[in-house]
Amino acid sequence: MTEFHAAAARRQAFADASPVTEAMIETLVHAFYAKIRKDPALGPIFNRVIAEADWPVHLAKMCDFWSSVTLMSGRFKGSPMQAHIRIGELRPTHFARWLHLFEQTAGEVCPPEAAAIFVEKSQLIARSLQMGLQLARGEFEAAVAV
Numbered sequence: 001m002t003e004f005h006a007a008a009a010r011r012q013a014f015a016d017a018s019p020v021t022e023a024m025i026e027t028l029v030h031a032f033y034a035k036i037r038k039d040p041a042l043g044p045i046f047n048r049v050i051a052e053a054d055w056p057v058h059l060a061k062m063c064d065f066w067s068s069v070t071l072m073s074g075r076f077k078g079s080p081m082q083a084h085i086r087i088g089e090l091r092p093t094h095f096a097r098w099l100h101l102f103e104q105t106a107g108e109v110c111p112p113e114a115a116a117i118f119v120e121k122s123q124l125i126a127r128s129l130q131m132g133l134q135l136a137r138g139e140f141e142a143a144v145a146v
Contacts, residue, residue, distance in 0.1 A: 019114040020070040029062045032105040081132045
């Protein structure tokens with residue numbers, strides 16, 4: 001067995017043992033972003049950055065992202081940090097709201113064990129993105145405090 005095949009087998013074994021499924025990821029992503037688009041704080045940002053016609057592509061990309069994060073599928077190809085840096089106006093309050101809506105939605109659409117995995121990963125990702133954004137803006141002290 002080649003190293004490539006061995007790695008693929010390990011990823012598949014990980015996914016098979018996970019309480020998270022691809023169907024669950026799709027349900028969570030679609031329900032979450034439906035809330036985001038209507039949210040008074042986050043909706044205007046997302047709806048300005050993502051054109052109406054581009055939402056299906058964005059949702060598919062987010063499904064790939066969460067599949068890669070939770071199931072190690074390796075499907076996501078992209079640079080989340082660069083995408084968020086380009087937005088420019090994101091602050092800790094935006095991340096707090098994002099996390100609140102994400103945790104709420106995960107609790108509504110996922111079994112508790114899977115929701116806990118999504119929430120834990122989302123907190124790590126938010127912390128990393130906040131730190132990267134603060135460093136990109138030259139806010140070193142704020143980034144270290146995250």
